Amino acid sequence: MDMMKLRFRRPKGLKNDPTPNLYVANCGPAVGISFDSIVSAFGIFGTVIGVRAADETGTRVIVCFSEVSAAQAAYKALNGHPCADLGGRTMHICYSVEQPPPKVPGDGSIPVSLLASDLAIPGIYLVHDFITLEEEQELLAEVDSRQWSNLSKRRVQHYGYEFLYKTRNVDSQQFLGELPSFVSIILQKLQSFPGLDCKRSKEINQLTVNEYPCGVGLSPHIDTHSAFDELIFSLSTAGSCIMEFRRYSDPGTWRLPAASVDEIHEDNIDLSSNFTRKAIFLPPRSMLLMTGEGRYAWHHYIPHHKVDTIGEKEIRRSSRRVSFTFRKVRKGPCCCSFKQYCDSQIDAGSNNQNQ
Numbered sequence: 001m002d003m004m005k006l007r008f009r010r011p012k013g014l015k016n017d018p019t020p021n022l023y024v025a026n027c028g029p030a031v032g033i034s035f036d037s038i039v040s041a042f043g044i045f046g047t048v049i050g051v052r053a054a055d056e057t058g059t060r061v062i063v064c065f066s067e068v069s070a071a072q073a074a075y076k077a078l079n080g081h082p083c084a085d086l087g088g089r090t091m092h093i094c095y096s097v098e099q100p101p102p103k104v105p106g107d108g109s110i111p112v113s114l115l116a117s118d119l120a121i122p123g124i125y126l127v128h129d130f131i132t133l134e135e136e137q138e139l140l141a142e143v144d145s146r147q148w149s150n151l152s153k154r155r156v157q158h159y160g161y162e163f164l165y166k167t168r169n170v171d172s173q174q175f176l177g178e179l180p181s182f183v184s185i186i187l188q189k190l191q192s193f194p195g196l197d198c199k200r201s202k203e204i205n206q207l208t209v210n211e212y213p214c215g216v217g218l219s220p221h222i223d224t225h226s227a228f229d230e231l232i233f234s235l236s237t238a239g240s241c242i243m244e245f246r247r248y249s250d251p252g253t254w255r256l257p258a259a260s261v262d263e264i265h266e267d268n269i270d271l272s273s274n275f276t277r278k279a280i281f282l283p284p285r286s287m288l289l290m291t292g293e294g295r296y297a298w299h300h301y302i303p304h305h306k307v308d309t310i311g312e313k314e315i316r317r318s319s320r321r322v323s324f325t326f327r328k329v330r331k332g333p334c335c336c337s338f339k340q341y342c343d344s345q346i347d348a349g350s351n352n353q354n355q
Contacts, residue, residue: 021096030058035132041085046070123292130287142182160206169227217302225334232290233326239318245298248275296338
């Protein structure tokens with residue numbers, strides 16, 4: 001279930017006041033029209049900022065414009081008229097009302113946000129429907145045709161550089177080769193990620209693919225500062241999950257697991273209460289970006305649940321969730337401004353004290 005679909009509804013009664021969002025019937029993947037084709041056809045009227053399924057049928061979509069005037073132009077031209085760019089299909093259109101995104105209690109009595117703006121952690125961004133359903137299926141087919149490495153509770157694939165679980169780092173001298181061609185479409189889309197300098201996304205050179213069986217999560221951790229640069233992208237496919245973020249008021253009370261641990265697979269036993277907790281729902285095909293404070297100072301964590309609870313709704317996790325994590329391997333020490341969380345600067349401080 002895509003929680004973003006709850007953000008839109010058809011206007012009640014006969015009211016059909018213009019909005020930037022169009023509810024379009026007789027249109028979608030189930031009738032042979034891809035989301036990319038919809039963006040192209042509607043894009044002649046103005047900037048389309050998103051297309052998403054209106055329900056589970058695949059025959060109705062929500063088209064979101066950046067301006068009301070663009071939606072009005074599309075409504076006037078296409079409602080009840082054949083569209084040459086979509087094979088002559090006649091669509092039935094009305095304006096769609098966007099509801100305020102809910103922020104409702106989740107597991108552990110903390111709110112679960114649906115949007116990054118509600119999460120309000122500096123440096124955390126989330127784009128829904130970053131890829132289409134067809135692109136998701138192609139990605140999954142590609143990784144399933146390749147060799148997986150088995151960890152105790154999940155399977156992984158590494159490209160560019162291998163992540164070494166025993167040291168929680170990478171060997172920057174062991175280059176595995178360029179990232180595979182099947183993620184080229186993702187790398188292209190990252191160049192237009194909202195608010196991001198496209199030059200920085202071009203530097204991505206490491207990919208880890210994780211397959212999480214139903215019920216398997218990830219313990220709280222910060223990606224090693226000295227291993228990876230600032231930008232960390234995570235694409236969710238096949239299934240959804242809730243991701244929790246924790247920021248400790250005293251970083252010294254939290255300890256990394258021993259370096260000999262082969263992988264992060266169990267919840268840490270943490271009896272302290274000196275951290276702030278926030279959570280966000282990650283639907284399939286969404287892209288999460290962690291940068292700045294959100295990347296360097298907040299631990300991220302996926303609870304080990306088979307069912308995620310968001311308010312009164314229970315969302316059963318799929319048989320698996322496959323994440324694609326894109327990063328840039330760091331070639332030198334980290335010099336971020338979050339020294340208390342930074343292994344480069346903590347280790348350097350310890351070495352200076354020992355000299």
